[in-house]
Amino acid sequence: ATPNVLWPPNGPMEAVTIAVTVTDNSDPAPACAITGVTSNEPLDVSDSTLTGPLSVSLRADRNGLGAGRVYSITVTCTNASQLSASTVVTVTVPHDQR
Numbered sequence: 001a002t003p004n005v006l007w008p009p010n011g012p013m014e015a016v017t018i019a020v021t022v023t024d025n026s027d028p029a030p031a032c033a034i035t036g037v038t039s040n041e042p043l044d045v046s047d048s049t050l051t052g053p054l055s056v057s058l059r060a061d062r063n064g065l066g067a068g069r070v071y072s073i074t075v076t077c078t079n080a081s082q083l084s085a086s087t088v089v090t091v092t093v094p095h096d097q098r
Contacts, residue, residue: 001073006060006093009069013049013057016091018075020054027079035086036074041066062093069093 006014020032033053037043047059048071062069071091078084 030079032077035076068095
C-alpha cells in the first residue's frame, strides 16, 4: 500500500493505492480488486471510499486514546476459471511518530 502510514491524523481523506504482483499457471492476467476495508477502530461509512479497483481513500484519523488506527484492506485476485486468492494489506494511522 502506498502510502502505508497516514500522518498527521487530522481528518482528511488520503489516496492510497495497492500494488499487486500475481502469477497464475492458467491465466496470465488475473483480475485484482479491493474487496473490503476494515479497521481495529469503529469506522464511519465516510472513513473509506473505493476510488478504483486497487485504490481507496482513507480518513487520516484515529482514536486519541488508542494506540492508533490500523486499516486492513482485503485484495482479491480472480483468474479466468473463477478461482481466487485474497490477502490483506495494512495502512496505519499511528498515535504518534515515536
